[in-house]
Each structure stands twice: as C-alpha cells, then as structure tokens.
Amino acid sequence: MAHIQKIVEYMPTNSEVKLALNTWQRRDFEYGDSDCVAFVAHILTELHGRDFTSLITYNDEDEAEEIIDDHGGFEELMDFHLGNPTQPHNGDPAMIELPKVGKMMGIVFEDAVVCVTKKGLARFPKKYIIRGWQVWKQ
Numbered sequence: 001m002a003h004i005q006k007i008v009e010y011m012p013t014n015s016e017v018k019l020a021l022n023t024w025q026r027r028d029f030e031y032g033d034s035d036c037v038a039f040v041a042h043i044l045t046e047l048h049g050r051d052f053t054s055l056i057t058y059n060d061e062d063e064a065e066e067i068i069d070d071h072g073g074f075e076e077l078m079d080f081h082l083g084n085p086t087q088p089h090n091g092d093p094a095m096i097e098l099p100k101v102g103k104m105m106g107i108v109f110e111d112a113v114v115c116v117t118k119k120g121l122a123r124f125p126k127k128y129i130i131r132g133w134q135v136w137k138q
Helices: 014-021 036-048 061-070 074-082
Strands: 093-098 102-109 112-117 120-125 129-132
Touching (some): 036 102, 036 112, 074 093, 074 129
Antiparallel strands (some): 093 129, 112 120
16 A cells, blocks of 8 residues: 655645536445545545545455554554645545544535535535645645
8 A cells, every 4th residue: 555645736726626526426325436535535636636546445344444444543544645644724635523423534625524425425514624634735
C-alpha cells in the first residue's frame, strides 16, 4: 500500500469541488465500489488528477474490516495513506463520527462534509469532523 504525496499547489475552489462531486455515479452502496472510502478516492482523483482509487482496495465489508484492523483502526489506516492529520479545508478528505452511525469518510465542501451513505450522498455539519487531511500544498 502506498502513501500519497501532496501534489496540488492550491486549495480547490468551491466550483472545482462541486464539479468533482457531480462526477460521482450514484449507485447502490457496496463495500469496495461505492462506499465512503471509494467516494473520497474518486473525488480526490477528480480534483487532483492522480489515481487515489488504488490506495485501498477490498471487495466486501469483511475485507474492509480486516484492513482497518491490520492498521489499528480507521483513523490509523487513513493516516497511513493520507499523512498526518491537519485541519481540512475545501476539497480535503475528512472523517466524521455520527451518533448511532459511527465513523465515515467524506469530502469537505463549503460548510459541510459530503459523504456516501447507504441511502446515497448526504451533507453533514463540520461539527462532526474528528480528523482531516490536507492534500494540497500550502
């Protein structure tokens, strides 16, 4: 498994993030194809022109859980691939934690975090962010 390198020279604009979000093909939730991690990888690929989709691959929930466990937790897995956590900005990946739902990955967009859920795309307030990563150079 590879680490990413900060390769973008600027923070994406709202318009660029919105365009990237609109490239996501809505489909039934499926681990490894249309889950929160696959969504974030797709959006980062669209924004930055580098394939993020091959960083973490799995075919079902059991494989996903095994990868998470092998890294010591979801946060540690994402740190391994995205680097040291920082304050996320527009277009950056973020992990949120929702009551009764748990942790999921999403993309910061304007005043919210956009995530894929089992019911489709949803926006959640930034107050639920527990970790974020900046993938562009300051």
